[in-house]
Amino acid sequence: MTSDCDQHHYVALPHLEVNREAKQTILLIHGATGDGTTWNLVTPHLPGYHLLVPDLPGHGIARQHPFSVVHASNILSQLILDRAHNRVVYVVGFSLGAHVAMHLVSHHPEVANCVLVSGFQVFPPTALTSYLPHAIWLEQRIEYAIPQSWTRWAMDGINIPRPDLSMCTLDYNRQVFGHSDSTEQWPRAWPARTLVIAAGKGGLVPSNDRPQDALKLATIGQHLNSATRAVTHPDMRHPWIWQAPELFAETVRLWFEESTVPDGFVSLARDH
Structure with missing residues (x-):
């Protein structure tokens, strides 16, 4: 990984570059409590692309820098200008990274030529919202008391990395989950063709996404690009x-190269 920081100004994000010789660049933006290693199982399946894989501020090697969606978006735009081929990228965002991705492409549209986001969700505030950072802090620690084999069984064998508790402080949770900045919950319309994915499988563990949020996000995007669409996958x-x-990587490739998706995905209808 490379980084470029000084004590007064955060200049560039720590990031990994893969397949520098490839002609087109994909930017991979990870989710909350993760870092660039989130993508380690996906990147081997994208050998035809130059990959930029940063740690967001507040995460991984960049954990000493405060997080906000706006700040992350701004410095990602600079990373693209500095490192992406032709100063433009295909943007992929997962979970928290989907929110960063949407702010990036709506406020810096010149750096994005196509977008895929998964797990974009907006939860309306309630009387308990202010307690969410504390609740998540507790949950993150309780997770270590649960055998990983139980978690894998409940999640169809998925081996999800546990959060780094030294990173997941209460202050971190306030920045990421407390909505302490004034970032809009929904982005303004953006011009890049975009695929919005909502995972469809719940069950014992409520691990499905909110299809109504995916559909609303796609509807906003369709104001400037009618090819933007929302889909779900019932088994994901x-x-x-x-x-x-491997399916995730195939979905990325098909959407960027052919404006389509693999078998198994279902278009979201307006009755969600």
């Missing part, structure tokens, strides 16, 4: 980058 859970990394 929210963390399907670990459940089916």
Whole structure:
């Protein structure tokens, strides 16, 4: 990984580059409590692309820098200008990374030529919202008391990495889950063709995404690009980058190259 920081200004994100010789660049944006290694099972299946794989601020090697969606979006745009071929990328965002991706492509549309996001969800605030960072802090620690074999059994054998508790402090949870900045929940319309994916499988563990949020996001995008669409997969859970990394990579490739998706995906209708 490379990084470029000084004590006064955060200049560039730590990031991994893969397949530098490939002609087109994909930017992979990880989710909450993760880092660039989130994509380790996916990247081997994208050999035809130059891959930029950063750690978001507040995460991984960049954990000493505060996180906000706006800040992450701004410095990702600079990373693209500095490192992407032709200063433009295909953007892929997962979970929290989907929110960062949407802010990026709606506020810096010149750096994105196509987009895929999975796990974009907006939960309306309630009277308990202010307690969410504390609840997540507790959940993250309880997770270590549960045998991983139980978690794998409940999640169809998915081996999900446990969070790094030294990173997942209460302050971190306030930044990521507390909505302490004024970022809009929904992005303004953006021009890049976009695939919005909502994982469809729940069950014992409520690991499905909110299809109504995926559909609403796609509808916003269709104002500037009618090819933007929302889909779901009934067998995929929210963390399907670990459940089916080869399928995830195939979905990325087909959407970017052919404007289509693999078999098994279902278009989301407006009655969701």
